[in-house]
Amino acid sequence: MARAALTTDAVVDVALLIIDEKGPAALTLSAVAGRAGVATPSLYKHVRNLAELRSLVSARIMNEIADQVGEAVLGRSADEAIRAVMMAWRHYALRHPHRYSALIQTPEPRTVEAGTRLINILLATFRAYGMADSAAIHAARCLRAAVHGFAVLETEGAFGLPEKLDESYDLLIHMMITGLHAPR
Template sequence: MARAGLTPEIVVDLALAIVDEHGPAAVTLSAVAARAGVATPSLYKHVRNLAELAELVSIRVMGELADRGYAAVAGRSGEDALRAFADAWRGYAHEHPGRYAAMIQTASPNLSKAGQRLVDIALATLRSYGLEGEQAIHATRALRAAIHGFVTLEAAGGFGLPYGIDDSFHQLIGMVIGGLPKPV
């Protein structure tokens, strides 16, 4: 019998606790069920399968990342906003490496909807550069690729040279900003 109060949100909470402790690969339906104190079939009342659970975890992580990004850019514009957004994104990846690694990077209708908040924040920060439409999307993709690529390599230990990684990150973001038109 399912534990009283078990909901899809609680199932995601339990999965995230496993991600935080052991990484995304440790999330299985049986591991989540064990943590919930229920039999694995009881989870099917709340999630269809492991793929749906992974998607729900990704949606939650994207929401947390968007909340962090929004708070960072509030009241800022131009370079200050873009740097704050990048620092917030990287900070989230540092504080929650398992969650960040669990975020699915491919598009699906549900993930696209959740990811739209991040896109909207990036687009808002680019408005001060006069970028709209297609050009704003290209700039948003470049910003995402730069930040995600850097934090992914950093998490994997891909920067072994004896120079400041923070300095490298700030230089990378400066290069992205340098490729944008001057703020209007």
């Protein structure tokens, strides 16, 4: 071994710092190296390239979301659980808007793995409705799409009037819950 120094995790930490401050577009290896007090090429000792750093960052973020959502759902079930999931997910996005924009959806192994944790939470929740596996998968996809769509649009500032967004989201939660109960 050699000096203690930088680790891959520490590089990701710095990357998140930059993203939080200036958005995903500002994530460059130069910027990370500057923050870490190191020359740019030195980073290649810890990450393969910029693409890998982005993927590590994305996975870390997805894991954070899964953590928060998993925590929120503890001790709740059915409608209460759905509401808790949706609230926690959106709150994460609002607390870290730039991080949310840095999420990669493209099938990228690391993020997919973290995303699977999140999906499993949703599936477990839907089993509380007595749903069959297949039905739970469809329901989970719908919930994911709705929440993610709202979070993306809100964090990117795509909605016009900011003041009533809580109300809109309440409606979305309501629609999801009632939609799940309604017979096909």
